[in-house]
Amino acid sequence: MIQPPYSLTSAIVDLVARIGEALGRLAVQQALASSLRLRRLNRIRTIQGSLAIEGNTLSEAQITALLDGKPVMAPPRDIQEARNAIQAYEQFEQWRPDSERDLLTAHRLLMTGLLDATGQYRSGGVGVMNGAQVVHMAPPASRVPLLMGNLLSWLGSTDAHPLIASSVFHYEFEFIHPFEDGNGRMGRLWQTLILSRWNPQLAHIPVESLVHIHQAEYYQALNESTRLGECTPFIEFMLRMILDALQANAPQVNPQVTPQVERLLAVLRGEMSRDELQTLLGLRDRKSFRERYLQPALAQGLIEYSLPSKPNSRLQRYRLSALGQSLR
Incomplete structure (x- = not known):
């Protein structure tokens, strides 16, 4: 065959190299776009799961609509809870897990329009109810600032593995029950925050959706830890949920x-x-x-x-x- 005449100029070589680089960037951008879509979906599932544990009726589709600025037909309180949670999860990467100021800011965001005493510790006694039965009576309000100060100080200095430290914090936070309302969603939010500081990918794994599916076991683990006086059952439960969430919900295109x-x-x-x-x-x-x-x-x-x-x-x-x- 006759070889078509051409010469390999420096411009041709340079253009070939630059096209290859552009193709590589395009592949990365496409993968990133897919990853971002999955992160958004997982964030929606995180919010829906955490709020559903507290009785919120909104579906993933309705929370997606709120994110997109579309109208949603649902109880006003449920819509307010979802909007608050969306705002909190959008900002939570700015917060330090051991910062009391950030903790109070987070509570203020989560409970705006739902509670008068937002962003401040409770001033009265509170119990955790199961129907008409009191399953846990939280410490007196006068002790809450000291207990929370100690817990946050421990979190900032502990050398425990973050998976364990986050679960311990979650349990102790629920035991103290520092706020008049919103303690459950705050505890789950803060564990996610702690985990995300260790591995940023864990900010986008919807552990809360699995906790919602296993809601009865969640409360059982809390109660069993309280009965035993130490939080091993709760740590084990939460680690199982994290593992299952990683296995079932790890971001992937298919x-x-x-x-x-x-x-x-x-x-x-x-x-x-x-x-x-x-x-x-x-x-x-x-x-x-x-x-x-x-x-x-x-x-x-x-x-x-x-x-x-x-x-x-x-x-x-x-x-x-x-x-x-x-x-x-």
Whole structure:
């Protein structure tokens, strides 16, 4: 074959190199854009899960709408809670975990419009209720400043591994119950903050969504630690939740799902009950359906509750989450 005539000039070599660099940057930018979308989705799941534990009814789709400035039809208090949480999680990377001032600022943001005494410790007694039963009576209000000062000082000086230190802080914070209201969401927010200072990726892993799924175990671990007088059960519980969240929700463009979960996503349309889903899938064994289909899909954030504050309600229905919809 006749070789077409050309010469390799320095300009050609330079342009080839620069095009290669541009292609590399483009690939990085595309991966970063995908990562940022997943981080946003996980932040939405974090907020929805933490608020749902406190009885908030907003879904992931509704919180997404609030983030996008769209109107949402829901109880005004639920909307205010979500807006506050969105603002707090957007700012929390500026805060120091051992700073009392930052802790009070965070409470003020989370509870604006929901509580008169925002950003200040409680002035009266408070108990943790389970229905009509008091399951924990917090220390007197007069001791709260000293107890919180000691806890924050310990956090700033401890050489415990951050995974352990964050769980210890979370438990001790809930035991002290320093605020009139909002202690649960504050404790979960602050553990995420502590973990993010150790590994920034943990700021974007929605541990709260798994805690919501295992809400009964969360309170059981708190109560068992109080009964024993030390927080080992709670540390173990939280570390399991963190591990499960990392395994199930680690940012990736195409989350790996089992064939069973794929079948569930394929038949789910709108909001459907458990019985409707089992019928469509041709399954009779309720335990197998729960363990192989329902719970894995919930844990990966591919489906969500229609009644997030009542996971065991007989009226509960299920729908695709934003992530589940993206995989269809």
